[in-house]
Amino acid sequence: MILLNGISVHFTTFPNGETKVDGNQILGLLQSVGNHRVELTLKFEDDGDLIKLLFVKEFMDEHDLSASLLITYMPYSRMDRQEGNSVFTLKSVARFINQMNFDSVTIVEPHSDVTPALIDRCRVLYPTLTLLKKVLKQINFDPNKDYIYFPDAGAAKRYGKGKELKGYRQLVGHKSRDFETGRLEKLEIVGDVDRKDYKVLIIDDLCSYGGTFSWGSEKLREKGASVVYLLVTHCEESIYQKGLLDSGLVQKVFTTNTMLNESKHKNLEIIHHY
Incomplete structure (x- = not known):
């Protein structure tokens, strides 16, 4: 367009x-x-x-x-x-x-x-950081006990050093991916967790099918997370195809209208920004 x-x-x-x-x-x-x-x-x-x-x-x-x-x-x-x-x-x-x-x-x-x-x-x-305050308030995020999760080192570098997240508890995913196929081969979550039953907000730039976020959510739940949310700037139409929104692994996905204009699912919220 x-x-x-x-x-x-x-x-x-x-x-x-x-x-x-x-x-x-x-x-x-x-x-x-x-x-x-x-x-x-x-x-x-x-x-x-x-x-x-x-x-x-x-x-x-x-x-x-x-x-x-x-x-x-x-x-x-x-x-x-x-x-x-x-x-x-x-x-x-x-x-x-x-x-x-x-x-x-x-x-x-x-x-x-x-x-x-x-x-x-x-x-x-970087609208993700601009929208962060709105999303944190909507999910009743408690910075004293809940966590921000970056799926890889690139996301941690892009968002984690910003003033918007200063002082927040942060976890980072270390993953290996086949460059040719895009298939995720290994995922390890790095960071100290000292409690159970906490919320996690995943922050990244792009969601396609959502496989990275599904696997990350599984790993986070193994570490004690009770509910996981996702905030991404760009969300492709393909998010509807692989079941992320119905999986129960991610409670809700927040995104902007850089790619999608209207939501077709109750667990996807599109914030009109452009």
Whole structure:
């Protein structure tokens, strides 16, 4: 999905599958903006959104109009390195975006530091920490006895050092994963636990099927947790497919609307932020 100052740009399709772009529609949206700053938003749903973004940006270039870009979820951000014969697709997508020469690019919660390093004129937003206070209050989290759990060292680095979590009890997962298949092979939870029957809030950037969080919740319950919640910025449609929401392992999942707009399950709460 492509938005211009928050308004969706509509596209149609030719019989052969090619995208048809309505220039008059774009000009009309630009006229409604007036002299205000123009921001395009890439709300990634599939690869076709990248070519649509290119079409809109080049149309604006032809009319001597500049724009900034907001990316609610950076496509291919998980493919942030090359191992064996895997393709470093994030680097290719970053180069594609850089060639459009936006005034600035804002990325919501990238998967790693590699993304902002590859994108020109980039800044990063971390809504998870912004929403943390709201979620902690909603689940009646007690910092004197309950725990924050980071599924891996990357999440601990991204969130654990922030002022929002200073003084909170923290646990970290140490996991090994097959890079080619994505399959989780080993998980160990590191951190001192001195009690039973406590709550845990898992914090991370992205949920797909939720296997990492299911296994982590099982391990946390073995260590004495009575209830586990999950807060993630990005949540894919695939969360409905593998039973995480019905498993009883995670009481409730909190996420933003960077990927999903509406919840289809009582245990998934979408906080509209973008």
